[in-house]
Amino acid sequence: MYKTAYLDLPPLRGAAGTVSLPGSKSISNRVLLLAGLSEGETLVHDLLDSDDTKVMIAALRELGCELHHRDDGVLSVIGLGGRLRQKQAQLFLGNAGTAMRPLTAALAVLAATQGGQFELSGVPRMHERPIGDLVDALRALGCPIDCLGQEGYPPLRLRGPAPLSLTAPVQVRGDVSSQFLTALLLALPLVAAGGVDGQAPRDIVIEVTGELISKPYVQITLDLLARFGVQVQRDADWQRFVIPAGSRYASPGVVHVEGDASSASYFVALGAIAADQAPVRIEGVGSSSVQGDVRFVEAAQAMGAAVTLGPNWLEVRRGAWPLRALDLDCNHIPDAAMTLAVMALYADGPTVLRNIASWRVKETDRIAAMATELRKLGAEVEEGPDWLRVFPLQHWQPAAIHTYDDHRVAMCFSLAAFNGLVPGRSEEAVPVRILDPQCVAKTFPDYFETLFSVVQARPQDIPVITIDGPTASGKGTLTDEVARALGYGVLDSGSLYRVTGLAAHRAGLDLNDGAAVAALVPTLDLRFEEGRVLLDEEDVSNELRQEATGLMASQVGAHPPVRQALHQLQLDFRRLPGLVADGRDMGTAIFPDASLKVFLTASAATRAERRFNQLISKGVPAKLDDLRADLEARDARDKTRSASPLQAAADAIELDNSAHSVEASKDLVLGWWQTKRPFPH
Ligand SMILES: Nc1ncnc2c1ncn2[C@@H]1O[C@H](COP(=O)(O)OP(=O)(O)O)[C@@H](O)[C@H]1O
Numbered sequence: 001m002y003k004t005a006y007l008d009l010p011p012l013r014g015a016a017g018t019v020s021l022p023g024s025k026s027i028s029n030r031v032l033l034l035a036g037l038s039e040g041e042t043l044v045h046d047l048l049d050s051d052d053t054k055v056m057i058a059a060l061r062e063l064g065c066e067l068h069h070r071d072d073g074v075l076s077v078i079g080l081g082g083r084l085r086q087k088q089a090q091l092f093l094g095n096a097g098t099a100m101r102p103l104t105a106a107l108a109v110l111a112a113t114q115g116g117q118f119e120l121s122g123v124p125r126m127h128e129r130p131i132g133d134l135v136d137a138l139r140a141l142g143c144p145i146d147c148l149g150q151e152g153y154p155p156l157r158l159r160g161p162a163p164l165s166l167t168a169p170v171q172v173r174g175d176v177s178s179q180f181l182t183a184l185l186l187a188l189p190l191v192a193a194g195g196v197d198g199q200a201p202r203d204i205v206i207e208v209t210g211e212l213i214s215k216p217y218v219q220i221t222l223d224l225l226a227r228f229g230v231q232v233q234r235d236a237d238w239q240r241f242v243i244p245a246g247s248r249y250a251s252p253g254v255v256h257v258e259g260d261a262s263s264a265s266y267f268v269a270l271g272a273i274a275a276d277q278a279p280v281r282i283e284g285v286g287s288s289s290v291q292g293d294v295r296f297v298e299a300a301q302a303m304g305a306a307v308t309l310g311p312n313w314l315e316v317r318r319g320a321w322p323l324r325a326l327d328l329d330c331n332h333i334p335d336a337a338m339t340l341a342v343m344a345l346y347a348d349g350p351t352v353l354r355n356i357a358s359w360r361v362k363e364t365d366r367i368a369a370m371a372t373e374l375r376k377l378g379a380e381v382e383e384g385p386d387w388l389r390v391f392p393l394q395h396w397q398p399a400a401i402h403t404y405d406d407h408r409v410a411m412c413f414s415l416a417a418f419n420g421l422v423p424g425r426s427e428e429a430v431p432v433r434i435l436d437p438q439c440v441a442k443t444f445p446d447y448f449e450t451l452f453s454v455v456q457a458r459p460q461d462i463p464v465i466t467i468d469g470p471t472a473s474g475k476g477t478l479t480d481e482v483a484r485a486l487g488y489g490v491l492d493s494g495s496l497y498r499v500t501g502l503a504a505h506r507a508g509l510d511l512n513d514g515a516a517v518a519a520l521v522p523t524l525d526l527r528f529e530e531g532r533v534l535l536d537e538e539d540v541s542n543e544l545r546q547e548a549t550g551l552m553a554s555q556v557g558a559h560p561p562v563r564q565a566l567h568q569l570q571l572d573f574r575r576l577p578g579l580v581a582d583g584r585d586m587g588t589a590i591f592p593d594a595s596l597k598v599f600l601t602a603s604a605a606t607r608a609e610r611r612f613n614q615l616i617s618k619g620v621p622a623k624l625d626d627l628r629a630d631l632e633a634r635d636a637r638d639k640t641r642s643a644s645p646l647q648a649a650a651d652a653i654e655l656d657n658s659a660h661s662v663e664a665s666k667d668l669v670l671g672w673w674q675t676k677r678p679f680p681h
């Protein structure tokens with residue numbers, strides 16, 4: 001996951017390959033709650049690992065359920081069997097509506113029937129998301145509920161015991177959020193079973209007032225209840241639901257969670273926009289999915305996507321291009337429809353998304369958020385209380401997209417990075433900045449990594465920062481820090497020269513024989529893994545850092561054929577989303593087109609002292625005078641060799657960090673970087 005302040009997406013030009021989707025959030029949290037309320041053990045396969053499922057798991061643990069992650073990735077849940085083990089708890093539920101609503105219903109009923117007191121709270125945005133309709137329904141049933149802040153909003157206190165009146169149907173509004181109905185459907189089997197409060201089993205009738213929105217999500221609830229032994233009857237127009245007397249949660253033993261169909265929408269759109277050669281294959285959802293958002297596929301097809309469907313996979317290619325404009329009632333795909341708003345930028349006319357009022361009460365006011373951020377890209381957008389009209393965009397602007405702590409805003413705006421595919425815009429393509437990219441943790445922590453694994457960019461569009469300079473000036477340290485702040489990859493080019501020197505030495509070659517050493521390079525079996533270097537599968541990272549190896553590196557690096565042999569290997573590090581490259585000739589020879597070049601220096605005395613401290617702290621014996629003599633000799637060789645000598649590129653910014661901390665140097669470089677980027681400050 002990118003834990004950076006922002007993530008810059010370079011212009012992207014194509015897509016192909018296979019993605020496996022993380023588990024569905026809606027199914028994961030429903031399954032967790034049902035397993036938590038059931039008797040005995042449920043083994044949950046392919047559960048989504050995200051913020052929203054983490055809060056549900058933590059809440060269930062607080063309530064006395066036993067949950068543990070097995071080594072094979074399966075989650076074992078041993079449920080309460082409908083009996084409260086903890087009668088008091090304070091549960092923090094983040095911004096997870098799929099945890100707040102059903103837990104409110106279940107705990108209100110459990111507190112009323114078995115006694116107890118529970119407080120449910122979340123992040124500030126959660127306290128702005130209405131829950132009054134559910135609270136009203138539960139209060140009418142007899143559950144004592146206090147709204148601890150504003151009436152009708154979390155945080156809530158649920159109290160008991162209290163007598164429930166179950167003779168009249170339970171009434172709930174269905175026209176704001178279907179999650180209130182889902183919450184009652186998931187919770188009320190607790191009372192249909194009878195017994196817990198000394199009452200006989202009875203039918204529980206739930207009546208929906210107002211037109212029920214988002215029916216497919218309610219269908220998921222009904223399907224999962226059936227998997228857990230509760231067969232709810234519903235009438236044809238989704239207004240009346242009956243949980244039959246005697247219904248009891250029964251664990252099915254094993255549950256497999258489908259891939260997240262809403263998450264699939266980004267990759268379906270990706271295929272429609274950018275898969276003009278080979279398809280994007282999406283594994284985890286398909287024609288047999290129970291999630292309503294698979295119907296996003298139909299909307300994408302209407303816009304031109306060419307889709308092949310299997311039972312649990314999809315393959316998507318570009319069909320019509322530009323995409324075809326759409327006028328659609330999105331009530332059945334509220335979450336996935338946000339993706340259509342960005343696809344609309346690539347369409348042949350204005351696209352209208354209707355019946356999306358529920359967007360206003362999600363993680364953020366999504367209608368306002370989408371309109372604001374689309375406009376930053378340069379788009380013309382009109383909005384109404386429950387609709388959005390987006391016009392196609394020709395003149396794209398580089399924009400820093402605010403994501404409102406809303407995972408879906410972050411994910412769908414990544415599709416704006418394909419603006420170079422708009423006819424006539426190839427050379428004017430602009431990057432897109434996604435602010436706070438880690439908000440995707442809510443449902444898809446590895447979203448951007450997954451995206452990068454199936455998209456292509458032109459190498460020249462992938463930004464590079466070069467950091468060259470003499471030994472022990474702090475290049476490696478600064479490179480790692482800058483790369484971490486930007487989410488970029490790292491090229492420690494010195495390690496390539498070091499490993500070449502080491503391998504040549506081990507092979508008994510004369511290090512002064514440039515041709516022989518260069519011939520060795522293509523035969524090297526090298527792997528780079530999280531900062532480690534493997535030579536013939538042996539981790540040689542520690543040996544590489546020794547001063548003796550540094551000298552070998554300097555020696556072999558003086559030969560033009562060796563430098564030539566390592567050239568392409570270094571270029572191959574230029575991968576999405578960007579690169580910070582550290583060495584001697586990164587800015588002069590390898591990446592002459594780098595957008596920012598830093599030449600890092602420090603006095604010889606400072607550098608010798610840094611190296612000394614570095615070695616001593618690792619328990620390696622060292623002498624300051626010897627180190628200084630060695631580093632000056634190495635600098636001299638690196639500077640005076642004929643091939644790519646150590647020197648600042650003409651357009652490099654020199655930074656003498658003798659008196660700067662690592663943090664201060666990093667901030668300076670990041671400040672320069674901002675001035676090189678096209679985004680508004
Ligand atoms: N700006 C700095 N101030 C103080 N110490 C630094 C600074 N930059 C790096 N160092 C320290 O100096 C040592 C050498 O840094 P390193 O990044 O390995 O240099 P290089 O890659 O240029 O050889 C490390 O122990 C590092 O922590």
Ligand SMILES: Nc1ccn([C@H]2C[C@H](O)[C@@H](COP(=O)(O)OP(=O)(O)O)O2)c(=O)n1
Pocket residue numbers: 470471472473475476493494495497498550553554557558582583584585586634638
């Ligand atoms: N791009 C590069 C990187 C390193 N070299 C050579 C010259 C250097 O003295 C050695 C070791 O480089 P490295 O960056 O690992 O060394 P320091 O960490 O700065 O001591 O390799 C090079 O010639 N070109």
